[in-house]
Amino acid sequence: xxxxxxxxxxxxxxxxVLLYMTSEMPxxxxxxxxxxxxxxxxxxxxxxxxxxxxxxxxxIITDYRxxxxxxxxxxxxxxxxxxxxxxxxxxxxxxxxxxxx
Numbered sequence: 001x002x003x004x005x006x007x008x009x010x011x012x013x014x015x016x017v018l019l020y021m022t023s024e025m026p027x028x029x030x031x032x033x034x035x036x037x038x039x040x041x042x043x044x045x046x047x048x049x050x051x052x053x054x055x056x057x058x059x060i061i062t063d064y065r066x067x068x069x070x071x072x073x074x075x076x077x078x079x080x081x082x083x084x085x086x087x088x089x090x091x092x093x094x095x096x097x098x099x100x101x
Contacts, residue, residue, distance in 0.1 A: 043060060
């Protein structure tokens with residue numbers, strides 16, 4: 001009974017915080033929005049001089065955000081390897097592997 005009360009209070013508190021945070025966000029398309037800052041303008045203006053790649057998206061992914069992209073690729077490869085390992089374990093279980101002993 002106490003668990004349900006604590007869980008309900010925590011959910012209501014989290015919901016209140018999320019609603020408050022959403023109300024403080026800038027409106028969509030607002031020029032003062034943080035996504036419309038000078039960083040994107042700098043990327044578009046200086047991409048040729050910085051990395052000599054004419055495609056802006058490729059330059060951002062492979063040069064400006066290379067470590068972030070490497071981290072994302074590492075997570076994806078780890079997830080794929082985990083899924084393949086689990087699938088291989090289940091497909092071999094009917095053939096008398098060490099798991100059955």
